[in-house]
Amino acid sequence: MLNILKKELILSLIMLLGITSCAKKPDIPLSPSVKINIEKKGEEKIFTAYFTCGLKNENDSTAFTNVEGIIEIKNKNNAVVLSIPFKVPAILPFETGIVQERIELKPEHITPLLDLFSINIDKLDSGEEQGNRFIEEQYISIKKIKLEKKDIIELLRSKIANEKTK
């Protein structure tokens, strides 16, 4: 009987693998924004960029865990002005994982970023300019994303089992 059904079983397994591996990865950062600050570190002034965006998990049954990658902000000439490595522990189905990263920048690296967002450095230093900007979609992209896909039921089941053993 199993011999007869061998082909069908293999096909079903391939289809199942295909379906589970087809879970849609987050492809665009949602509502990205940046806040550029000038902070004092002893005598030295350093530039910091606080970056925030959301990564949406649109799947109904696949959870993403150990999400990490790089988001890039590019200027009009397509040159990278800020590269943001990020990590999110988990994004459950239908949820939006929040990326919040603080990046320290050297003075030579801050100029292209200030140019892109039309931020005046003197005004930023004096506090006249707050340095908050929403990033337009054309300037931002996910360069690399690595994540583990887990079936939500299995994930929750293992969490409940862990709680019971504690």
Place this chain on the structure above:
Amino acid sequence: MKKPNDIKIYISMIIIPLLLAIILGGVSLYSRLIIEPKVKKLLASESTMKDGYLLLREPQIFAGYKYWDSDGMAVKNTLRYFDNKLFNGADIKPEERIYLELVFKRRVSGSELGIKSSLFFLIISFAGTIAYFIERKSLLKS
């Protein structure tokens, strides 16, 4: 002129809907008779509500969690809420049972739809059977 023989058409009209009725009916009846009473029992007790939710998290074939109409948005938000809760090790409170019942209702309506679809295909198959006998009778006459 020779009368065309439609027997094969009627046979496929009997078999295909019958197979569909068996598959859909089987899956939906399994949900109705096995899963739903089990979920109901698990949701009744505070200590087993999490297990009940896990059973509900696997959608019924006709009530999947992929596509949402405006009525289903409440279920979507409920799933998001309880997934998060269970993932973070929080307990489900008894007063939150009504939200689980909302997800349960979706499963019940899915199995209902499956059973009704199965009945629909059975009627088609039955109509095919009648047509088959009428055709056979008229062929024998001619």
